[in-house]
Amino acid sequence: MSEGYSDADLFSTGDIFARRELLRVGHVPDRDRIVGRDSEMRQVGAALGPATDGGPPRNLIIFGKTGTGKSLVSRHICRRARKHSQKSGINLRHVYVDCSDADTETRVARELVLQVRDELAPSMDVPVQGIGASEYYRYLWTLLDDVDVFVVILDEIDKLADDDVLMQLSRAEESGKTDAYVGVISISNKIEYREQLNERVNSSLQDRELTFHPYDAPQLEEILENRRDAFLDGVLHDDVIPKTAALAAREHGDARKAVDILFEAGSLAEERDDTEVTSQHVDDAQQRTEVKRFQDLVSGSTPHVKYILRALALLTLNSDDQQFSTSEIHRLYERLAENEGSDPLSHDRVYRLLKEQSFLGITESYHTGGGASKGAFLQHRLMKDPEIVIEALDTGKQDD
Incomplete structure (x- = not known):
């Protein structure tokens, strides 16, 4: 049936978006697109400051509700620390692991190894199944032989069943498994997460705590304005961004939700062959995103x-x-x-x-x-x- 369509029609991207990547949840924006998190960036930067000169980084536990910029800031500062360390000849590496996907010690260890392997030794053969966490750690320590500092971001760490990953990482250098300094940035939506850690892990981490507070409506509006160029010129009605920001502010200041709604509003306009994105698209997009989020929430339920x-x-x-x-x-x-x-x-x-x-x-x-x-x-x-x-x-x- 597709023979009746030209390639131009078949692969048309419509007249709505210019740079869709700016509205992807996993997108880490440039510094000038990050809003309302100057203090938090300085604190994460201070924790990684010693690492950029080859010293040990400070461990962090970051708390805050979903969509408050925790993972965004952590990943952004790690990237900048990595670039800055190169000026001093320091080999600093960082990895990001979402523990809602890698929710066991073995899965986290495998993800750490595969990310480092892909950067440092792409030809190394690492099994993706059939071995346990201890074997993956052995691969990891080998890969870190020429690394000075290794920083691990563990997002949604409260999804892990135990503290074994933190124990391994926090004591890796002390126990002689690697000469690299290892730092951990743990991110959790639950303020009580720290209380669940056992005393040995608490003692090993010696971490600092940092809380990210929800965005207010003006901050959300600025965040969305900084992504306006995701759309073609003249596509967005004037009330679209203020309305999207107001809806997200009402939902606990969730920037991720705001970006989701804006993207879905554009997608709906595209699906309907509309040439502009209106407040009606925003209303319909909010409904769609809420449905999708709830589906994701209960997808594994019986x-x-x-x-x-x-x-x-x-x-x-x-x-x-x-x-x-x-x-x-x-x-x-x-x-x-x-x-x-x-x-x-x-x-x-x-x-x-x-x-x-x-x-x-x-x-x-x-x-x-x-x-x-x-x-x-x-x-x-x-x-x-x-x-x-x-x-x-x-x-x-x-x-x-």
Whole structure:
């Protein structure tokens, strides 16, 4: 069927975007595009300062909500430290690992080795499976023979099940495994992460803590203005960037969400063969990004968790109440599961799964007194728009 299209039509990129890469989540912008993080950049720079002269870097633990610039600043400063160190003849290397993907010690160790191997010894044969973390560390220490300083950024480090990676990295030089100074920048969305570390790791790290606060609306607007050239001239309506910034500011100052919405607004305009991006595209893009984020959040969940979330969303949508007891949710969940041909889980099991969703931030659970005749019981509230949840679950079901 594609024979009816010319190459120009088939591979047309439309009349909306000029530089899409500026709106990619993983894109690390130049210094003049980073907004509102001067103090944080100086503090990360101070931690890496000694490393640029061949000394040991300071370890950092960076806290902050999603989209506050933690990984962006860390990666930007590491790149600058690397360039600056070259002036002193120092071989400084850094790697970035997202622990939401590499969520075990073996996967992190493998990612470290593969990134360093690709830079320093592309011909080295490193198995991608069939060996454990200890073997990957042996490859890593060998690769670091000619490296003076090695900095590791561990993003979303709270997704790791234990502290073994930090123990290995923080004691590598002390234990004689490498002559390179090793520094670790740990990034977490959870302020309580530090409390979960065992005493040995805390002692080894001797780190500093740094908190990134949410962006406000003017900062978000400036961040988006600095990416205006992602679009062709004259494409964006004047109210698009202010509206996108206001929406993201309302959602805890999440710059990543702001950039996502702006990109999706442009993509929607492109899909619809529109020549301009309007505030209506922004509204529709927000809906799409919320659905996509929720799909990503529950993508690994079991069918029964999805039935439970659908039950809570339906209850919320069809009632003036926002909080529901485990029993109310369980009754509707039973009907949904049976309609899908599944045997429903017990009341107690649903109770535990609801508490797990509360831990993930999908729901909020709390005890209520219930009055003199009812006794105490747990109530649950959906933290997302029920229409978003239902659309995301419906879309995910079609994909399955």
